[in-house]
Structure formats: C-alpha cells, structure tokens
Amino acid sequence: MDIDATKGIGGLSAVPTRGKADTAAVSGEFARVFDIAEARRRRMTGPERIPDEVWDDITRAGQLADDLTARGQSVRFDTHRLTNRVVASLVDDDGRLLRPVGLGEIFGHGHDPDPAPAA
Template sequence: MDIDATKGIGAGAFPRPAQRAEEAPATGEFARVFDLAEARRRRMTGPDRIPDEVWDDITRAGQLADDLSERGQAVRFDTHRLTNRVVASLVDEDGRVLRPVALGEIFGTEPDPAPAA
C-alpha cells in the first residue's frame, strides 16, 4: 500500500453534509387527490371514447381465447421465414402446430370501414 504524505489531508478526505435541494414553489397541489371514478366516466363518455362495438369484440375475443385454453389450445402468431408476412397457427399446450389458420378466419373478412387514403 502506497501512502503519499506530501499531499496532506485535503477537503475531499472528510464527508460533507448533503446539500439541500431548492424549495419547490407552493402550488397548492401537494397530496392532490384524483377522483378515478370521475376520470373513468369522462374517458368513457367523451367524444373520443372507445365505441361499444370494439368493447364487444374485445369481450368476444377473450371468450374465444378462454375456450381454446380450456381445450389445451391457443393461436400463435409468427412471421413467415420466406415472405416476412404474419401467419397464424393453432397449437396445442406444448406448442406443437395442429394446423395453420387463415388470418381471415381469425379476424373476419369484413372490409375496413375507413381504408387508408
């Protein structure tokens, strides 16, 4: 162990007290309470709310996923190694492919109501 006695003990050898942060200005919002029920109500009734048809589709998709799970099956989405397109497969609980599934079979074949311009 080398000790250099020529440098002496400097200010950095002793711990300093921590510096205090600047005081935040008083805005009256300390411990402000948010009414979550009111926020949800505004979100669900506002002009940009999620349409009921979408909630129905989400519920139905959840039911279908639960039905498949009870049978020990699931739908797996992958990228085709040659085309780089999304493909779907029905798989068992061990991940073995039972059969390919057409995306139209999963998502339906209804035309997009608002196609990209």
C-alpha cells in the same frame, strides 16, 4: 472555529421551512394525481370514448381465448420465413401444430389480403 449546527452548511438547513410542499398544496398541484382519474373517466364516457362495438369484440375475443385454453389449444402468431408476413397457427399446449389458421378467420374476412394460409 465556531460551528452553529442549526444554520447548516453553505446555506442548507436541516430545519424544515415553508416551501414547495405548502405552495403545492395551496396552488392545487397536489390534486393533479386525482385529475388523472377524472381524465380517464372522461375518456371512457366522453364523445371520443371507445365504442361499445369495440368492447363487445374485446369481450368476445377473451371468451374465444378462454375456450381455446380450456381445450388445451392456442393461436400462435409467427412471421413466415419466406414472405416475412404474419401467419397464424392453431397449436396444442405442447406447441405442436394442429393446423394453419388464415388471418381472415381470426380477424374477419375484411382484414386478410391473402386468405390462403402460407405453407
């Protein structure tokens, strides 16, 4: 039985042939990786970009979180066991409750349908 290792088995060959890689390079498919970066750039600067006020709010929220961390505190969000609503609490680094926090105090008064903190 003669076996020619250069022809491969069942039509498969270990010898590289011109194929997908060359076709992708010629057709520009390889450049799709770079198009993602361009799409992100357009999203950040185009007409549907995130408004500057939102970026300002995000920056301010980060500053507040850093201030709380520096004081050894954080805000914890939980689900109230009776009402199943989201409640917030100011806690220390050990997780001990310092005081309940109304969601309106965190997000602004327009967002909290029940401004009284749940007990």
